[in-house]
Amino acid sequence: MSFIHKIICSLFLSAIATSQLMACDIQVTHPLQENSKDELVVELLKLSLSKVNKSVCFDELSETLTEARKVHYVIEKRLSLKWGSAGGHYVEHLQEVAQPIFRGLGGYRILVIRQGEEARFKNVNSLEDLTSFTVGQGAFWGDTRVLENAGLKVEKSTQARKLWKMLHAKRFDYIALAVHEPWKELAVRPDLQMAVEPNILLVYPSALYFYVHKNNQALYELLDSGMKKALADGSYYQKLVNSQMIKDTIKYANIAKRKVIELDNPFIKQNDMATTELLKYLVSANDSAKVTR
Numbered sequence: 001m002s003f004i005h006k007i008i009c010s011l012f013l014s015a016i017a018t019s020q021l022m023a024c025d026i027q028v029t030h031p032l033q034e035n036s037k038d039e040l041v042v043e044l045l046k047l048s049l050s051k052v053n054k055s056v057c058f059d060e061l062s063e064t065l066t067e068a069r070k071v072h073y074v075i076e077k078r079l080s081l082k083w084g085s086a087g088g089h090y091v092e093h094l095q096e097v098a099q100p101i102f103r104g105l106g107g108y109r110i111l112v113i114r115q116g117e118e119a120r121f122k123n124v125n126s127l128e129d130l131t132s133f134t135v136g137q138g139a140f141w142g143d144t145r146v147l148e149n150a151g152l153k154v155e156k157s158t159q160a161r162k163l164w165k166m167l168h169a170k171r172f173d174y175i176a177l178a179v180h181e182p183w184k185e186l187a188v189r190p191d192l193q194m195a196v197e198p199n200i201l202l203v204y205p206s207a208l209y210f211y212v213h214k215n216n217q218a219l220y221e222l223l224d225s226g227m228k229k230a231l232a233d234g235s236y237y238q239k240l241v242n243s244q245m246i247k248d249t250i251k252y253a254n255i256a257k258r259k260v261i262e263l264d265n266p267f268i269k270q271n272d273m274a275t276t277e278l279l280k281y282l283v284s285a286n287d288s289a290k291v292t293r
Helices: 003-022 036-049 067-075 142-149 160-168 182-187 217-232 235-241 244-252 277-292
Strands: 026-030 056-060 081-085 095-097 108-114 134-138 153-157 174-178 194-196 200-203 208-212 259-262
Touching: 026 036, 026 081, 026 217, 036 056, 036 217, 036 235, 036 244, 067 081, 067 208, 081 142, 095 217, 108 160, 108 182, 134 142, 134 160, 142 153, 153 160, 160 174, 160 194, 182 194, 182 244, 208 217, 217 235
Parallel strands: 026 056, 134 153, 134 174, 200 259
Antiparallel strands: 081 208, 095 208, 108 174, 108 194, 108 200
């Protein structure tokens, strides 16, 4: 291709991109989708904003960021929004859209351990029993503060994706993940030989929220309105329960048969506690699946 042709092509592509931006009432730049949970969050984001009377264009950041960096990127307006647990570090600098993305499911946690160590946890029946073990957590996860407040020993990493190899290397005893999170993560790391502990369920109030810049009132109002509309017409709930993530939770998590250990969460407002309809659905579906297998 000649130099002149390259210039013409470049100008043509630039013109297309410019025309697309001009067709948008609002441009939303969201974080990189690093796993299946992020992919579902973005699907729910797009569904919600499809309910508002505005044309919205989406762009995905190509960088892999820590949770702390995502907050700074929103403050610097390099990101339009981020998602994270209520009560997490630094989110007080942002404005939360107080509609729980996963309807409070993040407050139901199961343990990822090393394969062959299930017997070590067999006699864990209370929070006091669990204090004998050390949990690995992301330094900026909102749930990390909850576990520390409960008196559990916590080993932290500023780069949460390193936790898997740290667990394999016996730096700590387990990772506490929401009931919908472990399955895909374990599937892509078979070499690390990890497993889900089969009996324990940690429970505390939690919510995963979208966070926007405090001065971005337009996006805040659109997202709040869009999520409410999607919830009201049932499309939000249907997208959630029909996702592969929730199907895997029903298939593998065994929620109804687990021993519940309740924790306090002083970092979330009492009226922010999410509704429980999704958990009830999962328990019911889990029992039904056992009957039909």
